[in-house]
Amino acid sequence: MPGNNHKSRTSNKVMTLFVCFLAALAGLLFGLDIGVIAGALPFIAKDFNVTAHQQEWIVSSMMFGAAVGAVGSGWMSSRLGRKKSLMAGAILFVIGSLWSAGATSPEMLIAARVVLGLAVGVASYTAPLYLSEIAPEKIRGSMISLYQLMITIGILAAYLSDTAFSDAGAWRWMLGIITIPAVLLLIGVFFLPNSPRWLAAKGDFRSAERVLSRLRDTSEQAKRELDEIRESLKIKQSGWQLFQSNSNFRRAVFLGVLLQVMQQFTGMNVIMYYAPKIFEIAGFANTTQQMWGTVIVGLVNVLATFIAIGLVDRWGRKPTLLLGFLVMALGMGILGTMLHIGIHSQEAQYFAVAMLLMFIIGFAMSAGPLIWVLCSEIQPLKGRDFGITVSTATNWIANMIVGATFLTMLNTLGNAPTFWVYAGLNVFFILLTLALIPETKNVSLEHIERNLMSGKKLRDIGQK
Ligand code: BGC
Numbered sequence: 001m002p003g004n005n006h007k008s009r010t011s012n013k014v015m016t017l018f019v020c021f022l023a024a025l026a027g028l029l030f031g032l033d034i035g036v037i038a039g040a041l042p043f044i045a046k047d048f049n050v051t052a053h054q055q056e057w058i059v060s061s062m063m064f065g066a067a068v069g070a071v072g073s074g075w076m077s078s079r080l081g082r083k084k085s086l087m088a089g090a091i092l093f094v095i096g097s098l099w100s101a102g103a104t105s106p107e108m109l110i111a112a113r114v115v116l117g118l119a120v121g122v123a124s125y126t127a128p129l130y131l132s133e134i135a136p137e138k139i140r141g142s143m144i145s146l147y148q149l150m151i152t153i154g155i156l157a158a159y160l161s162d163t164a165f166s167d168a169g170a171w172r173w174m175l176g177i178i179t180i181p182a183v184l185l186l187i188g189v190f191f192l193p194n195s196p197r198w199l200a201a202k203g204d205f206r207s208a209e210r211v212l213s214r215l216r217d218t219s220e221q222a223k224r225e226l227d228e229i230r231e232s233l234k235i236k237q238s239g240w241q242l243f244q245s246n247s248n249f250r251r252a253v254f255l256g257v258l259l260q261v262m263q264q265f266t267g268m269n270v271i272m273y274y275a276p277k278i279f280e281i282a283g284f285a286n287t288t289q290q291m292w293g294t295v296i297v298g299l300v301n302v303l304a305t306f307i308a309i310g311l312v313d314r315w316g317r318k319p320t321l322l323l324g325f326l327v328m329a330l331g332m333g334i335l336g337t338m339l340h341i342g343i344h345s346q347e348a349q350y351f352a353v354a355m356l357l358m359f360i361i362g363f364a365m366s367a368g369p370l371i372w373v374l375c376s377e378i379q380p381l382k383g384r385d386f387g388i389t390v391s392t393a394t395n396w397i398a399n400m401i402v403g404a405t406f407l408t409m410l411n412t413l414g415n416a417p418t419f420w421v422y423a424g425l426n427v428f429f430i431l432l433t434l435a436l437i438p439e440t441k442n443v444s445l446e447h448i449e450r451n452l453m454s455g456k457k458l459r460d461i462g463q464k
Helices: 002-048 052-079 082-101 106-134 137-166 171-176 179-190 196-201 205-215 219-233 239-245 247-265 268-281 287-311 317-341 346-364 367-377 381-413 415-436 445-453
Strands: none
Touching: 002 052, 002 082, 002 106, 002 137, 002 171, 002 179, 002 205, 002 268, 002 287, 052 082, 052 106, 052 196, 052 381, 082 106, 082 171, 082 179, 106 137, 106 196, 106 367, 106 381, 137 171, 137 287, 137 367, 196 205, 196 219, 205 219, 239 247, 239 381, 247 268, 247 367, 247 381, 247 415, 247 445, 268 287, 268 346, 268 381, 287 346, 287 367, 317 346, 317 367, 317 415, 346 367, 367 381, 381 415
């Protein structure tokens, strides 16, 4: 019955897209929670009369929670499964959003943001993992970049909603409105199937096959994939033991840590969290101008992510990263120099904004998506869960350090030198990329693993 066949193939495709969309919704929440604080912070600071140091804690408490959440979800997603982990994440998103909106003191807000952080940590570990296990092979790579796209859309949506509520200074609404997508995620997760890979790892091959046959075009395809999963399960996963016993695996874990440190110390989140403050430093005194400037930052971040999606498989990871770090170094460096000289005319103000946007483009076209892509490519199968847990937790710890030190740096070093420090770091990352980062374009994961485990230099593990 070809008609029926066609119908079921189409419905399986729709089902796969629906499943991927729901999982990517977790990326949207990740972005919303990163983005929302920039616009809300000035009003919170006024209401609670908090110091710069307390503001830094309000920003970075979420990152602390996220680091803990990422570590915890490594364990949770292998014990309870990806679906239940996402469900736990969604519940935490709902609780954290409501609690932070109703906070009556800075301490309570910090505690609520730790809960939100736990949710973001679970989402940032589980959602890409689930996507990579559920998506058909052909679209697996683009799924990771699309996940980053959802993060940037979340950040932009948060900036827009912040702007909408800013006239009234309604920071509780800014934080509280995120409850709506969080509830949607929670409802949606009920409809997600369990990951076939996780089911198989638990020995439930029958359910794994049932899920796969709902998500793949033909039952032959589903059977073939299940055979491959069965094959890969013969290699026993043993993250921590492997880490202790195998120095080549330790190198991959080190590389994952380094990649995430590089992503965060570009200084991107300084702008994500403190954009209105930076516009103020650049001479835009009016809050509405600062808010709209921030929205433009969010929009450019979304649009430039498409550059990465287009370049990553054509140019490759390494040249794209090198160009990105160069653009970021120039953006931060020139901005710092302008702050040093003083921004006295309107032209100078707009030029400063252009430099800020240039920095954003540099990040979104390179380190934003590519670091997540590389981190998922370099770990050997046996140590994948462990390696990705460590690199994801590093992302959040480094994120926290950047968020917790920016205002202090401005106050102690001064505005211009703070931006120069980040410019210098980006120059340093160009050198690190040349020395250590592999090119993994068009190479199979098994091949990368073989190169790594045979002791090839890190920068050569992608060689054919
Ligand atoms: C980073 C976040 C950052 C976001 C900005 C992500 O890849 O991990 O820290 O805020 O990109 O778009």
